[in-house]
Every structure is written in C-alpha cells, then in structure tokens.
Amino acid sequence: MTVLERVTKVIVDRLDVEENKVTPEASFREDLGADSLDVVELVMELEDEFEMEISDEDAEKITTVGSAVSYIESKLG
C-alpha cells in the first residue's frame, strides 16, 4: 500500500467518513468533521501506523490529508 492509501485507511476508520471524501486537499476539521481531539487522536494513530514519533510542533502543521501524507513521506525518506 502507498502512504496515501495507508493514511486514508486510518482516516476512514478513525473519523468514520466515506473514502471518496478523503482527498489530499481535505481538511480534517473543515471537510472531514473532526474536532480538535479527533485530530490529536488521528496523529496518534498515524504514529502507530507508521511507527514514528510526530512532535507536537509538527503535529500542529498536519491539518489536511495531503499535509499528513507529505509529512510522513518526508520522514520515511
């Protein structure tokens, strides 16, 4: 699976949204109905899925599906 596919699966499971809504531009809070606590949890799940630590500073910048994917891809290098 690609990073995008894995991220999408985590988002669909966690936020209980339709897969076709999970586009790179989609904002967790504005488009996918997440509240601030949901976003914190989502980042936690991504940390587990990709076995990485995401600092609080970096986590604040992860606001869209695309920003999550590009952050993770940059870390996986």
Add this chain to the structure above:
Amino acid sequence: MTKTAVVTGASRGIGRAIALKLAQDGANVVVNYSGSQAKAEEVVAEIKALGQQAIAVQANVADADEVKALMGAAMDAFGSIDILVNNAGITRDNLLMRMKEDEWDSVMATNLKGVFLCTKAVARQMMKQRAGRIINVASIVGVAGNAGQANYVAAKAGVIGLTKTTAKELAARNILVNAVAPGFIATDMTEELPQDVKDAMLTQIPLAKLGQPEDVANVVAFLASEGANYMTGQTLHIDGGMVM
C-alpha cells in the same frame, strides 16, 4: 478484566494507602516512587499478598522522560492503564518573604508540573481505550490558603484548575478526572510539623481529629469505581469539615 492503576508517590503516606486500597478493590498497581525504593518494594509485597500484581517503578514525576518511561513500564507489565492517581508531592515550607526561588520551583515542578506530565502521558492510552480515571491529590490548603506554604498552596490550587480543564478536554473520550483535597492527615509530611501548629490545626477541624491515609484512599477508590460514573471535574474535601 483486571484494571491497572498507576499511583505516583506510592511508597508511603497517602499514596501507599491508595495503592493498597485499589489493590484490595481488584486492581493491579504500579507503585511509583522517587527515592524510597525499599518502602516501595514493601508496598509491592503487600499488594501481592492481597492477590494482585504490582511493580515498583522509580521515576521523578517532574521529568518528562522519566514519566514516559514510567507509563511505558506500566504498559509493558499490564497492557493498559485504567486509573492514574497523581499523588506525588513535596513540601518546602517557608514564609513568602523568606521563600527562595528554588523552594518555589521545586514544589511547582513536582506538585503541579508532575501532574501535567503524568496526565499527558496516560491520556494517549486512555483515549485509545475510550475509558480512564484520573484522580489528582490536591489539598485543602489549595482551596483555603495557608500561611507558610505559598508554593505548595499555589501548586495545589493549580492542580484543582488542571483537574477541571482536563475533565473538560477528555470527557468526550470517557476519561473522568476528579480531585481530592485532603485536610490534616496523619503522615510523615504532617508529622514534621511542630506540636503547637498541630494543636492549632486541630481546633479548626469540626471532627476534632486527624484524618488517616485510609480516609483519603477510600474516597479515591470511590472516584476510581463505577460508583462515580457521572462525576467529573470535581474536588472532594476530605478534611473532617475544616473547609465547607
């Protein structure tokens, strides 16, 4: 399923009584201590004699890395953290005009920052579990103030505020956060006080006696139980009626 409780500062005093009471009520217990390893091991042995599992873990609650290691050890040993009791605390009493900056800082670090760090460290696991209880041991002086304890009082009042905020933030994940505010309890901490101070305090207590660590432990155990399912953000006074 057996619940897992982490009790900070559990080698003696109120923390020890809480660890033993939670074990009596069926929890496995992580006995955190800072300096008193032998006493912590005694508490572990007592819990095992009750038929529950326990481990002693050294950690300074004011140190983020040590707190992470503490919670990691709890997860490795028991696989969940269902109850966190933030009990670890120190005193460095002095009159405001004589209080040194390091006396202020050290009490703030252990008694207030320690609660923040431990809470943050377990919140992740409790959010995943969609359940958890956090019980903070504040103090009645955090409600009423007390001459000679500016640092301790400020930290304990801070704990009460932190309790309310944490309760609001985590309520959506079924994590209930409450505090207890013990009054004058017979422990090593209060044993150190001069007799005239003790006598003066007794006159302020309608029940006219010191509380015992078990009096606090019983209320903490209630807050950790199903009986407290609809309570969060509260501070319960366990002080013989000292502050009403």
